[in-house]
Amino acid sequence: MQILFLIAVVLGLMLIGFRFGRLRSVRVTGGDARQLHSLPTYYGLYVALWCGLPALLLLAAWMALEPTIIRMIVLDSLPPDLLLQPDGQTINDARLSLLLTDIRNIASGNIASQSEPAVIAAAGRYASLLQVSFGAMVVVVLSVAMGGAAAAYRFIAPQFRARNRVENIIKMMMVACSLVAILTTLGIILSLLFETLRFFTEVPVTEFLFGTNWSPQTAMRSDQVGSSGAFGAVPLFAGTMMIAMIAMTVAVPIGLLAAIYMAEYAPRNVRTVVKPLLEILAGIPTVVYGFFAALTVAPLIRETGGLLGLSVSSESALAAGLVMGIMIIPFVSSLSDDVITAVPQSMREGSYGLGATRSETIKRVIFPAALPGIVGGVLLAVSRAIGETMIVVMAAGLAANLTANPLEAVTTVTVQIVTLLVGDQEFDSAKTLAAFALGLLLFTVTLVLNVIALHVVRKYREQYE
Amino acid sequence: MKTSPSAQTSIEIPPTAGFPLVSQGEGAKIAARDVNVFYGDKQALRNIALDIKPNEVTAFIGPSGCGKSTFLRCLNRMNDIIDGCRVTGSINLDEEDIYHRRIDVVQLRARIGMVFQKPNPFPKSIYENVAYGPRIHGLARNKTDLDEIVQTSLERAGLLGEVKDRMDQPGTGLSGGQQQRLCIARAIAVNPEVILMDEPCSALDPIATAKIEELIDELRQNYTIVIVTHSMQQAARVSQRTAFFHLGNLVECNDTEQIFTNPQHKLTQGYITGRFG
Numbered sequence: 113m114q115i116l117f118l119i120a121v122v123l124g125l126m127l128i129g130f131r132f133g134r135l136r137s138v139r140v141t142g143g144d145a146r147q148l149h150s151l152p153t154y155y156g157l158y159v160a161l162w163c164g165l166p167a168l169l170l171l172a173a174w175m176a177l178e179p180t181i182i183r184m185i186v187l188d189s190l191p192p193d194l195l196l197q198p199d200g201q202t203i204n205d206a207r208l209s210l211l212l213t214d215i216r217n218i219a220s221g222n223i224a225s226q227s228e229p230a231v232i233a234a235a236g237r238y239a240s241l242l243q244v245s246f247g248a249m250v251v252v253v254l255s256v257a258m259g260g261a262a263a264a265y266r267f268i269a270p271q272f273r274a275r276n277r278v279e280n281i282i283k284m285m286m287v288a289c290s291l292v293a294i295l296t297t298l299g300i301i302l303s304l305l306f307e308t309l310r311f312f313t314e315v316p317v318t319e320f321l322f323g324t325n326w327s328p329q330t331a332m333r334s335d336q337v338g339s340s341g342a343f344g345a346v347p348l349f350a351g352t353m354m355i356a357m358i359a360m361t362v363a364v365p366i367g368l369l370a371a372i373y374m375a376e377y378a379p380r381n382v383r384t385v386v387k388p389l390l391e392i393l394a395g396i397p398t399v400v401y402g403f404f405a406a407l408t409v410a411p412l413i414r415e416t417g418g419l420l421g422l423s424v425s426s427e428s429a430l431a432a433g434l435v436m437g438i439m440i441i442p443f444v445s446s447l448s449d450d451v452i453t454a455v456p457q458s459m460r461e462g463s464y465g466l467g468a469t470r471s472e473t474i475k476r477v478i479f480p481a482a483l484p485g486i487v488g489g490v491l492l493a494v495s496r497a498i499g500e501t502m503i504v505v506m507a508a509g510l511a512a513n514l515t516a517n518p519l520e521a522v523t524t525v526t527v528q529i530v531t532l533l534v535g536d537q538e539f540d541s542a543k544t545l546a547a548f549a550l551g552l553l554l555f556t557v558t559l560v561l562n563v564i565a566l567h568v569v570r571k572y573r574e575q576y577e
Numbered sequence: 578m579k580t581s582p583s584a585q586t587s588i589e590i591p592p593t594a595g596f597p598l599v600s601q602g603e604g605a606k607i608a609a610r611d612v613n614v615f616y617g618d619k620q621a622l623r624n625i626a627l628d629i630k631p632n633e634v635t636a637f638i639g640p641s642g643c644g645k646s647t648f649l650r651c652l653n654r655m656n657d658i659i660d661g662c663r664v665t666g667s668i669n670l671d672e673e674d675i676y677h678r679r680i681d682v683v684q685l686r687a688r689i690g691m692v693f694q695k696p697n698p699f700p701k702s703i704y705e706n707v708a709y710g711p712r713i714h715g716l717a718r719n720k721t722d723l724d725e726i727v728q729t730s731l732e733r734a735g736l737l738g739e740v741k742d743r744m745d746q747p748g749t750g751l752s753g754g755q756q757q758r759l760c761i762a763r764a765i766a767v768n769p770e771v772i773l774m775d776e777p778c779s780a781l782d783p784i785a786t787a788k789i790e791e792l793i794d795e796l797r798q799n800y801t802i803v804i805v806t807h808s809m810q811q812a813a814r815v816s817q818r819t820a821f822f823h824l825g826n827l828v829e830c831n832d833t834e835q836i837f838t839n840p841q842h843k844l845t846q847g848y849i850t851g852r853f854g
C-alpha cells in the first residue's frame with residue numbers, strides 16, 4: 113500500500129516535471145517556440161523521463177534486494193544456539209525458513225506461538241529494520257526523482273536536442289521490453305533443460321526417446337514390487353500426432369473453404385456476421401468441448417462403430433480429434449480470411465480482366481499469393497492441437513497405447529505432463545522430472561515443425577508487391 | 578492537371594443528350610447508348626453515347642474524377658465486381674448487348690482485354706504470367722503450342738528480347754515499364770478483339786512510355802484499342818479518335834485532329850489548352 117503511494121508520488125512528480133520542462137523550454141526562447149530544436153512537449157517529456165525512470169528503477173531494485181539483505185542481518189544477529197540442532201549440527205533449510213516465518217509473523221503482530229525471547233527480540237529487530245529500510249527508500253527514491261528532474265531541467269536550452277534524446281530513451285525502453293520476452297523464453301528453456309538433464313541421470317536417454325512403453329509409476333519405497341516404471345515417450349508422441357492429425361484433417365479443409373467463401377464469395381454483410389460467429393468457436397472453454405466430446409461424440413462414435421461391426425473403445429482418439437478439429441477451425445478460417453482479403457484487388461482484376469472465372473482466380477492467383485499467411489494460420493492451429501489437454505483427458509483417455517487405430521484410447525504428451533504433476537509429488541523423483549523432459553521434447557518437436565513449415569513456405573510462396 | 582471541385586462546379590455543364598454525336602457510324606466495334614453508372618446513390622456517368630470503331634485507337638481524356646475509368650470498366654463489365662455499382666443503358670459489342678442476361682461475362686472479358694494503370698503482374702514467373710490466359714481458356718493443345726503463344730505475345734509486346742533468358746524469373750522483378758509491357762503481353766496472349774488501357778503509362782518514364790506508344794500503334798493493326806490518358810500529347814500521338822469527359826458527361830467525341838485543332842465545345846477547348854484541369 114505504502115509502496116503504491118510512493119509510486120503515485122513519483123508519477124505526480126513526473127507530471128509536474130513535464131509541465132515545468134515544457135514551460136521552461138518556451139521561456140528560454142523568450143516565448144518563440146519556433147527557435148526550439150524540438151517541440152516543447154519533448155522538453156517536458158525529457159524532464160519527466162529523467163524524473164521517473166531512474167527513481168522507479170531504483171525502487172524496483174530496492175524492493176528486489178530488501179528481503180534478502182534484511183534476512184541476512186536478522187540471521188546474523190540471532191544467538192548462535194538458535195541455529196543449532198540439539199546434536200550440534202546447523203539446522204537445515206526447512207527449519208530455518210520456519211524460524212524466519214515465525215519472526216516475520218511476530219514482527220507483523222500476529223503472535224503465532226509462544227516463542228523464545230531471542231526470537232521475539234529478532235522479530236523486533238526485523239520490524240525496525242523494515243521501517244528504517246522503507247524510510248530510507250522513500251528518501252532516496254524521491255531525491256533521485258527530484259535530482260533527475262532538476263538536472264534535466266537545467267539542460268533545457270534552445271539548441272538542446274530533446275526530441276532525439278526522448279526518442280532514444282523510448283527506443284531503449286522498447287529494447288528492454290523485447291529483452292524481457294526473450295529472456296523469459298530463454299529462462300524457461302534453460303530450466304526445462306536442467307531438469308531434463310537430471311531426469312536423464314535416472315532414466316537413460318535412449319529409453320526415453322525410443323522406448324515404446326510408458327508407465328511412470330516408480331516405487332515409493334524400495335521394498336515395493338512391480339512398479340519400477342517405464343519411461344518410453346514414443347506412445348505419447350504417437351498419440352499426440354494422431355489426435356493432432358485427425359484434428360487438422362477436420363479443421364484445415366473446413367476452415368480454408370469457409371475462409372475462401374467469406375473472403376471471395378460472401379456479400380459483405382454476410383461476412384460481417386459470419387466471421388465473428390465463427391470466431392466464437394475459439395472462445396468456448398475447452399472444458400466444454402471436452403465434455404461435449406466425452407458425452408456426445410464418443411458414444412456416438414461407439415454406437416456407429418458398433419453398427420458397422422467395429423470395436424470402438426469408449427474413449428477414442430477419433431472422438432478427441434474430431435472435437436478438437438472443430439475447436440481450431442477459427443484459427444484456420446479467421447487468419448486465412450485475413451490474408452486472402454489482404455491480397456491486393458489489382459491481382460483479382462488482372463485475372464478477371466483476362467477472362468478467368470472466380471474459382472480459377474482463387475486457385476491460381478489468390479491462393480498462391482496468400483499461401484504464407486494460410487500456412488501461418490494452419491501452424492497456429494497445429495500448435496493449439498498439440499498443446500490442447502482438456503479434450504484429450506476427457507475424450508481420449510489416459511492409457512498410453514501405442515496404436516495406429518484411431519478407435520482405440522490413446523493419450524498425449526500434455527495430458528501425461530498433467531497427470532505426472534497432479535497430487536503430492538516429490539520434486540526430484542524420476543516421475544516428476546519426466547514431465548520436464550516431455551515438455552522439452554514437445555517444445556523441440558513444435559519448433560522443428562515450425563522451421564520445416566517456414567522452409568516449405570519460402571519455397572512455394574508467390575510474393576506480391 | 579487536377580481541378581479543384583469549386584473550379585469544376587463553377588463551369589456550366591451542357592447536357593450530353595442532344596449534343597451532336599459526330600459518329601453514329603455503321604460498323605462500330607462498340608456502341609454505347611444512354612449509359613448511366615451509379616456508385617450507390619452517386620451518379621458517376623450520365624447518358625453516355627459513344628461509338629468505338631474497329632482497328633482504331635480511341636483516347637478518353639478529361640479531368641480527374643470525370644468518369645473515364647468508370648466508363649472504360651463498363652466496356653468489359655469490370656464494374657460487376659465492385660459492390661454497389663449499377664450500370665444502365667446499353668453497350669453493344671458487334672451488335673450484341675454485353676449487359677444482356679445471356680452474355681457470359683467470362684467469355685466477354687476474354688474478348689475484351691484490359692491493361693491497368695498500375696502494372697499488376699501476377700506473382701508468378703514471366704512465362705506463367707503470359708501463359709495464364711491461354712491456360713485458362715485452353716488455347717494451347719500442348720506445351721509447344723503454349724511456348725509459341727508466349728513467345729509471340731512477348732514479341733508483340735516488344736519485351737521478348739529483354740526477358741528471353743529469364744522466363745522463369747518472377748514477373749514482379751521486372752522494372753515498371755517492363756512490367757507494363759508484360760501486362761500487355763498477358764492481355765494479347767488471350768487474343769482479344771479489343772484492348773482497354775487505363776492510363777498504361779502513368780507510372781512510366783518517357784522512354785518506356787515511347788515504347789508503349791509505339792506498341793499501341795502497332796497493335797492497332799490487329800486490335801481495337803481504347804486508352805485513358807492524362808497526357809494531351811499522348812492522346813494526340815497515339816489516337817485516331819478522342820472523347821472528352823467532364824463531370825460524368827461526355828462533352829465531345831471526334832477525330833483526334835479535330836479535337837485538338839478545332840474543338841467544338843468551350844469546355845474541350847479550355848481543357849486542351851490547359852485553362853483548367
Ligand SMILES: Nc1ncnc2c1ncn2[C@@H]1O[C@H](COP(=O)(O)OP(=O)(O)OP(=O)(O)O)[C@@H](O)[C@H]1O
Binds near residue numbers: 621659
Ligand atoms: N469504387 C467506387 N466507389 C464509389 N465511387 C467511385 C468508385 N470508383 C469511382 N468512383 C467515383 O466515380 C467518379 C469517376 O471516377 P473514375 O475513377 O471513373 O474517374 P477518372 O476519370 O478515371 O479519374 P482519374 O483520371 O483520376 O483516374 C469519381 O467521382 C469517383 O469518386
Ligand SMILES: [Mg+2]
Binds near residue numbers: 645646647775805
Ligand atoms: Mg481513372
